[in-house]
Amino acid sequence: MTAAFILVINMVIAGIFAIAFGVVAATQRRARGAAWIASGYAMGILDVALEFLLPLQSDPTLVGIGIFLTYLLALTLCVIGIARHYGVTPPFRTLAAIWLLTLLAVPFLFTMPGPSMLRRILYQLPYVATQLLVGVVVLQSQRRQALDLLLVGLTALSALLYAVKPFIAATIGAASTPQSYIASTYAAISQSMGAVTLVALALVLLLVMMRDATAEMLVRSETDSLSGLLNRRGFDRHAERRIARALRTGTPTVMIAADLDHFKTINDRFGHAAGDGVIAHFADVLRESVSESAVVSRLGGEEFAVLITGADLSEGRRRAEAARTAFSAASLEDLGIDARVSASFGVAQVMPGDTLFDLSRRADTALYRAKAGGRNQVCVALHELPPSPTPLGVRAASGQRGR
Known part of the structure; x- marks a missing residue:
């Protein structure tokens, strides 16, 4: 009666x-693995239903095979779903090998004596393998946050529980027939262990999906849809962290402010669609001209x-000069623009005690100087440049004049 009650709870x-997981799949388009995991847990319902059907059978072989394979299918669907969520190619070959070996073992497995230790071990091996496979998939994704490591640990624990079940059965004694x-x-013990792992793994998976959905929403809220760069909110958040770290570690850091020249004229002459294309192209030029670790943003407009x-x-x-040269040399005829476009740049370096506001102000001042100087050029915050060494000949001549 106790095992039956736990089976109902598991169902x-x-x-x-x-x-x-079905709701997550329906509401989060990017939660690619949720539907697979939902299907896996749905298979778990069918598996429990077959467990209740088993005592009613005069020949339990067919239903027993159904229970065995249905549960393996449930685990398989979960492996695929977790791989999909983590952006890893599902291990279809490994899963196919597990299924092939399992199907080949079925005729021998279900004709062996029930109390046989070999039978018990063979029965649990596919489950051990699929649980370990989940951990491998998560580790392949290169994610190492606390929830990811917890998921790996739980799958390893689950695999261990499946592995020790034959020894538990040998110690306390198992049913003499499948029907009993x-x-x-x-x-009762086996199903209790299953209930604990069922709940723990599902809760951690849901937390992982909630975490990733929240992170994705944050990225979207900080991304400019036209250029694909960070927007002002995203730039401020990332730049403030970088500047604080640079001041703490003494790492040199610079800011480049850029502005498209005569952008209103581009919109008026060629249309706003062409102007949008210019912005997207300039964003690509900026990305290609700086390192991958740089924080690149469109603050607004041009x-x-x-x-x-x-x-x-x-x-x-x-x-900045590399970006300026590449942009001014680009042909934008595919955007319907038969004129050359250009941009102006201002560069400033982080100084002791700087805030993002201070750095931005100096970079903007250099940018305004580039604009005032004729545009399509790069200017730096001159007062930050180290004093130029005086050539030896100039110093000698100066010394002679002073005599």
């Missing part, structure tokens, strides 16, 4: 989580900003 739990399994003490850590003022100027 209810499987149903709840099947619905939960549900009334045995071993069934204004852009880049923060580069590990670069001094001269390196920042070189990067």
Whole structure:
């Protein structure tokens, strides 16, 4: 009776989580693995239903095989779903190998004596393998946050529990026939272990999906849809962190402020669609001209900003000049623009005690100087440049004049 009660609980739990993951799949388009996991838990409901059907059979072989393979199918669907969520190619070959070996073992497995230790071990091996496979999939994704590591640990624990079940059965004694399994003490213990792992794994998976959905929403809220760069909110958040770290570690850091020249004229002459294309193209040029670790953003309109850590003022100027040259040399005839376009740049370096506001103000001042000087050029915050060494000949001549 105890095992039957736990089986009912497991069925209810499987149903709840099947619905939960189904809702996640329906409401979160990018939760690619949720539907697979929901299907896996739905298979768990069918598996429990077959467990209740087993005592009613005069020949339990067919239903026993159904229970064995249905549960393996449930685990398989969960493996695929977890791989999909983590952006890893599902291990179809490994899963196919597990299924092939399992199907080949079925005729021998279900004709062996029930109390046989070999039979018990063979029965649990596919489940051990699929649980370990989940951990491998998560580790392949290169994610190492606390929830990811917890999921790996739980799958390893689940695999261990499946592995020790044959020894538990040998210690406390298992049912003499498949039909009497549900009334045995071993069934109560086995199903209790299953209930714990069922709930723990599902809760951690839901937390992982909630975490990733929240992170994705944050990224979307900080991304400019036209250029694909960070927007002002995203730039401020990332840049403030980088500047604080740079000041703490003494890492040279520069900011490049950029503005498209005569952008209103481009919109008026060629249309707003062409103007949008120019912005998208300039964003690509900026990305290609700086390092992958740089914080690149479109602050709004035709204004852009880049923060580069590990670069001094001269390196920042070189990067800005590369972007300026590439952009001014580009042909935009595919956008319907038969004129050359250009941009102006201002570069400033992080100084002791700087805030993002201070750095931005100096970069903007250099940008305004580039605009006032004729546009399509790069200017730096001159007062930040180190004093130029006086050539030896100039110093000698100066000394002679002073005599």
